[in-house]
Amino acid sequence: MSKTTNITIKDVAQSAGCGVATASRVLNNSGPASADVRERVERAARELGFSFSAIGRALQSRRSMTVGCLVPSLANPVFAEAVQGVQAVLLGSGYQMLISCSNYDAAADDAAIEMLLAKKTDALVTTMVDPDRSPALRLAKKRGIPISLMFHDPLDGFITSYVDNFEAAKEVARQFAGLGHRRTGFLALRFSTSDRSRNRYAGFHSECRTRGLPDPVLIEIGEAEANQPDLLAAILAQHPALTAIFASNDFLAIAVQKAARLLGWRVPQDLSVVGFDGIEIGRLLEKPLATIETSPEAMGRQAASSLLTMLQGGDTVQLPALPFAFRAGATLALPNPENGDDGRGATRPSPDLPAEPHAQQG
Amino acid sequence: MSKTTNITIKDVAQSAGCGVATASRVLNNSGPASADVRERVERAARELGFSFSAIGRALQSRRSMTVGCLVPSLANPVFAEAVQGVQAVLLGSGYQMLISCSNYDAAADDAAIEMLLAKKTDALVTTMVDPDRSPALRLAKKRGIPISLMFHDPLDGFITSYVDNFEAAKEVARQFAGLGHRRTGFLALRFSTSDRSRNRYAGFHSECRTRGLPDPVLIEIGEAEANQPDLLAAILAQHPALTAIFASNDFLAIAVQKAARLLGWRVPQDLSVVGFDGIEIGRLLEKPLATIETSPEAMGRQAASSLLTMLQGGDTVQLPALPFAFRAGATLALPNPENGDDGRGATRPSPDLPAEPHAQQG
DNA sequence: TTAAGTTGTGGAAACGTTTCCAGTGGCGCT
DNA sequence: AGCGCCACTGGAAACGTTTCCACAACTTAA
Incomplete structure (x- = not known):
């Protein structure tokens, strides 16, 4: 029966017939040791099933x-x-x-x-x-x-x-504007506790302003609405004039489509939807999701x-933002001229969208 | 300037003018101490911004x-x-x-x-x-x-x-059989390194046998096929007779649909698909995914x-399996009689499926 | 008044490492 | 032979805790 209590380097040293300092040196290759004692220590460690205690080490080295x-x-x-x-x-x-x-x-x-x-x-x-x-x-x-x-x-x-959430959101606004959308909305969950959502809204808002579009409608929802399409549909129904919604993440973008379906709105004909994050699944959907592609990994x-x-002691400098890319999908299209009171007069842009990767400014 | 080095209980004791043992007792409420010294220790700890080192504690208490x-x-x-x-x-x-x-x-x-x-x-x-x-x-x-x-x-x-993967998989086989599917397939990623996949296949296979159906076709794929619909489509095309596929997870089930679309197969008319796990998103899809619902959380x-x-010292007994439930969806339907050479002669079952939660046997 | 508690206190050991330091012995020089 | 150098070795201190123990100073009961 092996002892149930943990075996320490002291046990190894004792079994090898040497001091703990020597055992430590051998096991760490951190100092001289004769071939003889080295062999004995290694065998003892093996036979006893010794392994270092990270705790003892951490205490002594002040590095955990x-x-x-x-x-x-x-x-x-x-x-x-x-x-x-x-x-x-x-x-x-x-x-x-x-x-x-x-x-x-x-x-x-x-x-x-x-x-x-x-x-x-x-x-x-x-x-x-x-x-x-x-x-x-x-x-x-x-x-x-x-x-x-x-x-x-x-x-x-x-x-x-x-x-760069701000820049990425601006890109979405550009896509919307390029297609002629004017009445847009920004849908966010947990807006107050997420600077990411806030920055995305800010960028979206800013670019809309720049282009002379009406301010986007900010639609904040809670967990309940995010998970229950009928609740979300009820909220959506309060904004019938919108022709395009920018959802602050892909999951929300998918939920919006579900809710729109419940209302009898077609995506993208009646409502364009763009998400954020670029989760893998969005690409596999029947209607591939237009989104901002990022790589959390x-x-x-x-x-x-x-x-x-x-x-390792080197001092690191702040690296530039990681790249994002607008991913074209089937959830984004021209606004429906019969829809709302704004889309009608909008200029029709050329229908082919640029969808190439978009590198950040340094 | 506060010292950059970590302050220990020794510093607290010194600053409070007492021994470390006393300081420890006060800070842990683990023994007697006069109101006077208690007050001094607490103040010292506060002023010095002391916090215990979990490492020292772990070493001494042998509990990390x-x-x-x-x-x-x-x-x-x-x-x-x-x-x-x-x-x-x-x-x-x-x-x-x-x-x-x-x-x-x-x-x-x-x-x-x-x-x-x-x-x-x-x-x-x-x-x-x-x-x-x-x-x-x-x-x-x-x-x-x-x-x-x-x-x-x-x-x-x-x-x-x-x-209970085996039981859950049997339920899927029952659903397929109930609708009259005979030619079925089991699609798995990483089959060899996942006993979950293997158990699901075993249960699926077993129930098919029990019902006198042909053995399901085992389709193993790699990462590449899972992420690239065209590759998966090529594999799928090798099994044109299948009328139903059980995918070993929901992600795969969604990928299968994408691949089927590429082949011009309609889901569920030409091919029924059932997944496993019950991820939230499956419910929000245009065609809600039929799946086995579980709760990893x-x-x-x-x-x-x-x-x-x-x-805490209590000895725990093995608890029974967690419950699963078959979730009905729009990706499962009767087999298309025009499809393949088997579906044609199949008996037509009643079309309303039981979809109630299914508790595990103990 | 004394014995027996009670309460408050701090020194010291222990936990498992690593590392400093001092000591041993052997070796090659002069 | 005497010297220094080297390889090797192990004792001991240190890391930050908790806890055992001994001790002092009281309080209470007889």
Whole structure:
């Protein structure tokens, strides 16, 4: 019967008939050792099934080899993919990932960071409701812990991996305008707790202004409306004049189509819909979804890479925004002239849309 | 300037003018202390911004307050949701979650478990390629670490949270048979590394046999085919006689429809499609997806709950399988009599399907 | 008044590592 | 032979906690 209690390097040393210092040196290849003792230590370790305690190591070296990760939710594939990207980069580096979710709650955000700090994670990669206003995150920064944000626009003093939501939203406005849409709407879930949604709305709004179009209608909905098409349909019905809706994510864009169907509106003839994120499934739909294509996984990778270089002592600079691309689909078309009172007089643009990848400005 | 180095309980004790033992007792409320010294310690801790080092604690208490979690991939929403469930349960318990992904690789699985063991996680919740054959997992079990599996059918000596894939697949076969389908196929990705897929196929196959139907055709595809509809279409074209396909997950079911469209086959008239998992989006599609509805999040919750009771010393028993339900949709219909050479002679069943929730047998 | 508690306190050990340092012995020089 | 150098070795300190134990100073009961 092997002892149930964990075997430590002391046991190995004893079994090999040497001091712990020597055993440590052998097992880490961190110093000289005679072939004889080296052999004995290695055998002892093997026979006892020894493995280092990361805790003992962390205590002594003041490095836990752990990265803390905080995202709003893993139920959102966008964040899940980003975390997957982080994980992929970290995998070979020897770092492990401690993860936490805030469920879009700022207070939980702060508490989670505090937890991660207590665990002495060597670095932090997070997406928060409001990074600017988290005492714990500020503390982390003061302590000099490498921090890499995801999904957030550049923020004073933080490194971040992001897509330029403002620019991407402008592109959507351009697409709408190019087709002659005038009455547009912006549909968002959790608008208040998501700077991403807010930036998208801002960009969309700004470009509409620039083009002399009416301000887009901001339609905020809750979880209930997002999941129950009939509720969403009721809300949609309050805006019969709209000819195009920009949904702040693809899931919402699909829900809008369902709701429109319930109202007897045809997509895209009666209502054009464009999403955001570019989830894989959108491409496989009967009516492929027009959307802004992004890569959350690449975002996670970039964030993790930055973190690693910081951990290796190199100082990282803020990288430019990750690229996005407008993906053409079957949910976007000319506005129906019979629809509403605005579309009628609109100029008809050429029907072929540019759909090439769109690189960000540096 | 506050010192950049971490402040420890020793600093607090010194600043409060007492011993570390006293400081510890005060800060943990774990022993007597005079109101005077209590006040001084608390103030010192506050002013210095002290927070406990989880590492020091873990070393001394031999409990890391950390749970290790290993899943194949977070890019798969099913696993991401399960992890979210685990996280949700753990959140209030004081335990943190160390996460790792294997990318469906058995060797990586084992290595990851080893890592988690080195980090001295207090418990493990995992979904692996082959839990039965992982030395590291065996070691973990020998050490008496609480282990809770997810998505795996009951395994000797492991507690697991799961849906009865075999039974669920039988239900799909029943639905097909009830409508008169005879030539059926089972479409799977990563068949070899997923006991879930294999069990689903087994159940599907078994029920077809029971009903005297021809054996279903097993169609295994790779990543490439799953993501490129034209490739999948080419494969599908090799099986023109099939009137119904059971896809081992919803994503695949949607891809099949896309591929069928490319071939000019109509769903469900020419080809019925049923998926598995019950992802939310399936419900919102123009043609709502018929599927087996499950709740990965509930699975994660159950697994985490079991873990917690084990950690609290209670011994947990294997719980029954989680419920699933067949969700009717628009992708399932009678076989087209003009299609193939088998459907023609099939008996016509009553067209109204039972779609009520189906509880598992204990 | 003394014995027996009770309460408050801090020193020190232990947890599992790594690393500094001092010590040993062998070797090749002069 | 004497010297320094080198390879090798192990004791001990340190990392941040908690907890055992001993002790002091009271309070209470006889």
